[in-house]
Amino acid sequence: MALVPDKTLHRIWRALPAQFSSVVGEEAKLGEPTLARSWEPGGARYFAELELVEPRVGKLYMVFELPLAIACAGRLMVRPPGAIRDNVASSTFDGDDLDAMGECVNTFCAAVNEGVRSSLGDEYRVVFRVGSREPPDLAALGPIGVATARLDLGGLAHGALEFLVPESTLPWVTDDGSDAADDDDDDDDDDDDDDDDDDDAAAGADAPGGGKGERKRKRKRKGKRKGKRGGGEAGEGTDEGPLLTPEELAAIRQATQSSVRGPTMIVAPRESERERWREELADTGIEIDFVADHHQLLAACRERAIDVVVIDADACPSGGLTLLAAIRGRADAPSRRVVVASQPTRRHLVACLGGGASEYLCRPLDPAAIARLAGG
Numbered sequence: 001m002a003l004v005p006d007k008t009l010h011r012i013w014r015a016l017p018a019q020f021s022s023v024v025g026e027e028a029k030l031g032e033p034t035l036a037r038s039w040e041p042g043g044a045r046y047f048a049e050l051e052l053v054e055p056r057v058g059k060l061y062m063v064f065e066l067p068l069a070i071a072c073a074g075r076l077m078v079r080p081p082g083a084i085r086d087n088v089a090s091s092t093f094d095g096d097d098l099d100a101m102g103e104c105v106n107t108f109c110a111a112v113n114e115g116v117r118s119s120l121g122d123e124y125r126v127v128f129r130v131g132s133r134e135p136p137d138l139a140a141l142g143p144i145g146v147a148t149a150r151l152d153l154g155g156l157a158h159g160a161l162e163f164l165v166p167e168s169t170l171p172w173v174t175d176d177g178s179d180a181a182d183d184d185d186d187d188d189d190d191d192d193d194d195d196d197d198d199d200d201a202a203a204g205a206d207a208p209g210g211g212k213g214e215r216k217r218k219r220k221r222k223g224k225r226k227g228k229r230g231g232g233e234a235g236e237g238t239d240e241g242p243l244l245t246p247e248e249l250a251a252i253r254q255a256t257q258s259s260v261r262g263p264t265m266i267v268a269p270r271e272s273e274r275e276r277w278r279e280e281l282a283d284t285g286i287e288i289d290f291v292a293d294h295h296q297l298l299a300a301c302r303e304r305a306i307d308v309v310v311i312d313a314d315a316c317p318s319g320g321l322t323l324l325a326a327i328r329g330r331a332d333a334p335s336r337r338v339v340v341a342s343q344p345t346r347r348h349l350v351a352c353l354g355g356g357a358s359e360y361l362c363r364p365l366d367p368a369a370i371a372r373l374a375g376g
Contacts, residue, residue: 026154
C-alpha cells in the first residue's frame with residue numbers, strides 16, 4: 001500500500017519557500033513533491049538530521065543536492081553571487097560551508113515546525129541535530145516515506161530537495177485515505193473514527209438543521225477536552241487554575257534576573273578587538289572579561305556563573321555562527337547569548353537567532369544597548 005503525504009507534509013511544503021528566500025535573498029520556488037517508499041543515495045548531497053523531540057522522539061531528514069547547500073551556505077557567509085556559482089560549478093563545500101549550512105537548516109526548521117504544529121498540535125517540536133555529507137543509516141529506521149521536489153534558488157542553484165520521514169516519526173496517510181498514525185484528525189472531531197461529514201449526513205434526517213448543531217457541540221466538547229481555550233486576561237481563571245497577575249510575573253522576572261546576573265563575557269580573539277570593547281564600555285560599570293573561543297568560554301562557565309556572553313560577529317569566524325553552534329544546547333552555556341555586528345544583514349540576523357542567539361545588537365552601541373549588555 002503506497003504512502004502518500006498527509007496534511008502535515010503539505011503544510012511543511014507550503015512554509016518552506018519563504019524560509020529558503022529569507023536565507024538566500026532570492027525568490028525560492030519549490031515544486032510539488034513526488035512520493036516513494038524507498039530511497040537510494042546518488043550524487044553529492046548534504047544530509048540534515050532533524051529530530052522530533054516532543055511529544056515523542058523520532059528522526060527525519062532533509063536532504064539537499066550539493067549545489068543547493070553550496071548556495072545557501074555561501075549566501076549566509078555573504079559571498080558574492082559569482083563566487084557562489086563558481087563554487088557550485090567546482091562542487092566546493094568546505095568546513096565553513098558545513099557549519100553555515102547547519103545554521104541555514106536551523107532557520108528552515110521554523111517551516112518544519114510550522115507545518116507540524118499547525119497539523120498535529122502545538123506540543124510537537126522538531127530541532128536540527130547535525131549535518132553531514134555522509135548518508136544516514138536508514139535501515140535502522142524501518143519503513144520510510146520519501147518526498148522529492150525540485151528547488152530553485154533564483155539564479156544561484158537548483159536541485160532536488162528530499163524529505164525522508166520514517167512512518168514511526170510523523171503521521172502519514174495510506175492510499176485508501178485513512179490515517180496511518182493520526183490521533184488528531186481535523187475531520188473527526190468526536191474521535192469516533194468517522195468523518196464528521198458522515199456524521200452530519202447520518203443525523204441530517206432526524207436532527208433539526210441537518211445535524212450541524214450537533215457537530216458544533218462536538219467540536220466545542222473536543223476543544224475543552226484537548227485544552228483549546230481562547231486567551232484571557234492575566235489573573236482570569238482557567239481549567240488549570242488562576243493565571244499569574246502582571247505584577248506577579250514582573251516580580252518573578254526581576255527576581256530571576258537578579259539571581260543569575262553575573263559578569264559579561266566577550267568573545268574576541270585578538271587584543272585589538274578587546275581594546276575596542278574596553279573603550280566602548282569604559283565608564284559604564286559593566287564587569288567584563290574576555291575569551292578567545294568557545295573552549296575558553298565553556299571553561300570559564302564551569303568555574304563561575306556567567307549570565308551574558310557577547311559574541312563579536314566582526315571578529316569571530318563565520319560571523320559568530322560557528323561559536324553559537326558549538327555552545328547550543330550545552331547546560332553550562334550562558335543563558336543570554338548576544339551577537340553584536342557592525343555590518344548586520346537580514347540573513348545573518350535570521351541565522352544567529354535561529355542558531356541560538358537570544359539578542360542581536362548593532363554597532364555603534366547606544367545607551368539602551370549597553371544597558372542590555374549589563375543585564376538591564
